[in-house]
Amino acid sequence: MITKKTIFTDVIRETLSQELSSDDSLIVMGLGVNDPKGVFGTTLGLVERFGTHRVFETPTSENAMLGIAVGLAIKGHRVVLVHQRLDFFLLAFDQLINAATKWNFMFGGQTPIPITIRLILGRGWGQGPTHSQNLHALFAHLPGIKVVMPAFARDAGPLLSSSIRSDSPVIFLEDRWLHFQEQGEILESSISIGRHSVVRNGSDCTVIASGFMTIEAMRTASALEELGVSIHVVDLRTLKPLDVPFLVREVEKTGKAVIADSGPSFANFGKEIAYQINRAMFGGLEHWPIVVSGRDAHEPTSHGVIGEFKVSASDIAIAVFSALNREPDVKVLQKLKLEKWDVPNEEFTGPF
């Protein structure tokens, strides 16, 4: 039973449960789905309800498991594959690029491949070089794929349902820090892939973000409101396909765009959005679109430096001040920076 107090992970679990109930062909598999922790609780109890032929553990064989999922899909199954970190899934790139995204196209459209790949993105608490990579741009670069990245627990369920029901592969990205977020009020009971959302109305600058960066953008918006700066926040929810006309309409409302993207700066996904906006409304912009991104560098583990390293709400604020041709307000930046940066909440004590 989902209530306002239900947290993100439980929303995922309940959605998986509903989809398993409504579609006999659906299979959920991954390393840890039936272990005592059940992938941060997102798969707990599913095997008891649906059995080991529908919900099962896998060997530590990321590449083969995606190929096996492709084989299942060819036979008419829908599949959810789960990885506790995006970084672990990188072992499966051959099957992702050369099989899952291609099998339908390569054989002339005779084999839809409805596979949803849930990947969890680590943040803080020493996740470091191999547990915290934000590589969504790599996925979005591939033809034949959809990339979904919810920012709110209230959207996670409908987006996961739409992903599972999609007839082509979907990368479903979950920021680990969002796992603790309560669902709150349900705004939409179903959300199609490719539909973005205005999550805060404003008039001075449009900020476009996804996943945890949307949460940071909302913090920025609240802090700047005290200075009389009104920020319009768009949560992408889907990175691919993009609804460019929608984004252009939301940027037209303020004449300025800041895109906040947690990936490394070089060839950053936010730059694709900036290009699309520029292309559509070059003369109509009051400032060129600014992309706030991570660094073009590997993430260190040390919690002593990670607060400086990570892109966050204060970086978004600097970009907004820049778009408005205003001097940055040091106090506001300081406030945005000082908030917790190593744990998602006071109760969190690791380990991952």
Place this chain on the structure above:
Amino acid sequence: MSSPLIEFDTRLLKVAQIGLRVRRIEEAISRKYKEGKMRCPVHLSIGQEIPAALIGTLRSREDMFVSSHRAHAHYLSVGGDLKAMMAEIYGKITGCSKGHGGSMHLFDKNAGFLGSSAIVGNSIPVGVGIALSNKLRGDLGLTFVFFGDGATEEGVFFESLNFAALWKLPVVFVCENNKYSVYTPLTSRQPISRDVTKLADSLGIVSIKVSDRNVAFALKKIAIELQKSRVIPQPLLIEIDTYRFLEHCGPNDDDHLGYRPKSEIENFKDHDPLMSLIAELIRASHLAVEDLEALEIVFSTEITEAFHFAEQSPFPTIESVLEIP
């Protein structure tokens, strides 16, 4: 040399028929390639038709198949549509993959041939997934996964065998060992002591090793093991020693490159397993020369028709390509 026909088995006629048909089709592709209308890489199976012909002979209606870049023999031996294959190689919209795939990416759902991939080892787990579905749903049939000796060096080969063993899946791994990965010999890639059947054994998978030099023995042995897997579903690995006569990729031979010893090439061509089988069948009066001639006419006619179909068919349009995700 002792006769390869230990005892006559009527199924050998079918092996010979399937193999000869593949040979004639591949020879026709080789001949016509220089016309420049088949504008994609082709990896011909001339010389190594027997493994595919054996599986094609022993297949059941409900069996399924995936393969690698050298897939013509597999596709044709299990019943893939010839016209659709030729049109695919010509890049036409009437091709088995609508011109998206070419020679290396064949597909025929009616034949149970569910795809071939040109990335070495790529289709191995896909076949395992098909077998998993069969097991979960209680569907009959074995899934055959064709690959070469090079694929046994890929990590995904071990991952796939491990999973198949763990779940006791009705999957048959068919390793055609032609001793070369492109131009690189086994001796540069694996220790001399390596035996892929022992690897399979150690992973918990029943395995057999046969050679296309003794087709009757191979047929008998494979038939027995397949029957066991059909009764009690379990994975099986079959390693078949074979040899490719032409170049790795393309219509000609590549003997001038010198990567295969001349004596080795001559030895294998002198013992052409397909033609030896046919000669033996005729010698022992199991196949009449007139029947063979009649078969040749049938093959020749359908090959001519298939090329005509391919040449007459239209290309895909940019719209038809883009509408398929």
